[in-house]
Amino acid sequence: MLTKPNPRHYSADHEAFRVTVRRFVEREIIPHAADWDEAGGFPRELYVKAAAAGLLGVGFPEEYGGTPADHFYRMILAEEMGRSGSGGTCASLMSHTIGLPPLVAGASPDLKARVLPGVIAGEKISALAVTEPGAGSDVAQLATTAKRDGDHYVVNGSKMFITSGMRADWYTVAVRTGGPGASGVSLLAIERDAPGFTRTELKKMGWWASDTAELSFNDCRVPAANLIGAEGQAFPLIMKNFNGERLTLAASACGAAQACLEDAVDWARERKTFGQPLIGHQVIRHKLVDMVERIEATRALLDDLAARLDAGEQPVAQTAMAKNYAARTMQFCADTAVQILGGSGYMRGVRVERIYREVKVMMIGGGAEEILKDLAARQLGF
Ligand SMILES: Cc1cc2nc3c(=O)[nH]c(=O)nc-3n(C[C@H](O)[C@H](O)[C@H](O)COP(=O)(O)OP(=O)(O)OC[C@H]3O[C@@H](n4cnc5c(N)ncnc54)[C@H](O)[C@@H]3O)c2cc1C
Structure with missing residues (x-):
């Protein structure tokens, strides 16, 4: 590691x-990353291997197989x-880190025991599954409905850009059970074989190894016992979940x-141009220092954030800003690294x-950059 925690x-x-x-x-990811990207997916057994290494349970309750952990462990895992x-x-591989927390916070013991x-x-x-074709950033406008019918909800609508959308077994789905706005939103746990539930895979700019999908619910019947928390109370759960996702991203x-x-x-150490290794050129050394500078600043922001979260604070604005800042750091470093590798970096x-x-997805998913700036501005009283 070139920069130290x-x-x-x-x-x-x-x-x-x-x-x-x-x-x-x-051992398990880097050697296969290029092949999995080209194949558009990775073997399902990777989940079992990650679980065996203790990676999937980080931060989840022990009674369901997890390992309670402070925010530094979660950051190490994500980093x-x-x-x-x-x-x-x-x-x-880690889509459960956004799929499960609403269940941990709000589901009945029976539902938790069935899913976690x-x-x-x-x-x-x-x-x-929160995002819809007509409602992304503006979550409170979501239009997928869930109407109570005896012991079931009948769900109609669609969800867009859902990670693990093709092969998930359990979907934590935001639905409208009440009137317009945030107070009409609820969460349901929906199983992949629920009648009336279909999926369509989406092709995208990056993240080729992940299965991103559009989900369609057509009179899909879901047991009422799969409601997560009370009807109309899901919005705070969804927002809290976004904060956790932003730290991880x-x-x-x-x-x-x-x-x-x-x-x-x-x-830069290996490649020679004009009679010396690239790293011998001052311009290249400056580029490397620019990268280190931004990584160190990002890490300092993240460390401060994790310490605040562990101390029980709710640093919503800092979380939003840290996510934006880290994505920009990644963008700068990716651009600079491809430039230093030259043609080889383009292959x-x-x-x-x-x-x-x-x-690019880091600036869109989990709250787009503009939306996070708006959130930070509100939190900071601007
Ligand atoms: C690869 C991938 C995986 C994803 N995985 C998931 C997932 O697992 N689950 C899930 O629920 N969602 C997922 N998403 C969806 C993601 O969260 C949304 O794309 C994101 O929230 C933005 O919503 P949108 O695409 O509808 O953009 P929009 O909300 O339509 O916004 C479009 C652009 O306009 C900007 N904008 C919007 N409103 C304003 C405003 N008031 N002022 C200024 N600018 C504004 C936005 O910042 C954005 O740049 C995924 C997306 C991608 C690309």
């Missing part, structure tokens, strides 16, 4: 966990996953930026090429 925040146990995640990523340079693999253990063991896959962007730096330094299968394609 601040030891004031990271204990020996944190660093041991970092080694575990790094080994997993170097090291991001370092794989295969955002698509990581997005799908299988997902945390890597045997089942969880996805979160920021840390993984920081990890991807780190990968760009590592590959750029290696290349398919090269880690920095993949990261360059994958960065």
Whole structure:
């Protein structure tokens, strides 16, 4: 690692966990990343392997197979996953980190017992479905309806751009059970084989290894017992979930930026032009320092954020700003690394090429940059 985590925040146990995640990523993901990208997916057994390495349960309750963890563990996990340079693999492999938290916070004990253990063991896959064709940033406008009919809800509508959308077993779906606006929104856990539920795969700019889908619900019958929390009370759960997702996305962007730096330094040491290694040219050394500067600043922001969260604060504005800042760091480092690698950086299968394609989604998913600035402005009283 070229830049080191601040030891004031990271204990020996944190660093041991970092080694575990790094080994997993170097053995199980990095060697296959290019092939999985071309294939448009990765083997399902990766979930079981990740669970066996203790990666899927981080931050989840012990009674369902998880391992309670502070925010530094969660950041290490996301950062090291991001370092794989295969955002698509990581997005799908870890989609339970956005699919499960609303259940942990709001589901009945029976529903938790039905969903959580299988997902945390890597045997089942969880996805979160909030976005719709007509409502992305403006979540309170979502139009998918769930109408009560005896012991069931009847769901009609569609969801868009859903990660793990093709092969998830459990979908945490935002639906409208009441009137317009945020107070009419509820969450339902919907199983993949629910009658009237179909999926269509979507092709995209990056994250090729992840299965992104449009979901359609056509008179889909869902047991009323699958309601997560009370009717009309889901909006705060969804917003809290977004904050957790933003921290994870920021840390993984920081990890991807780190990968760009590592590959750029290696290349600059190896590649010779005009009689000396690239790193002998001052211009190239400055580019490397620019990358380190931004990674260090991002990491400092994230460390501060994790410390505040562990202290019980709710730093919503800082979380939003950190996610934006980290995505920009990743973008800068991807661009700089591809430039330093020259033509080789433009070739398919090269880690920095993949990261360059994958960065844009970091500025859109989990709250687009503009929306997060609006959120921060409101929180800061502007
Ligand atoms: C690969 C991928 C995976 C995803 N995975 C999931 C998932 O698993 N689950 C899920 O629910 N969603 C998922 N999403 C959806 C993602 O969260 C949304 O794309 C995102 O919230 C933005 O919504 P939108 O695309 O509808 O854009 P829109 O809301 O239509 O916004 C379009 C643009 O306009 C800007 N904009 C909107 N309103 C304003 C305003 N008031 N002022 C200024 N600018 C504004 C936005 O910032 C954005 O740049 C995924 C998206 C992608 C691309």
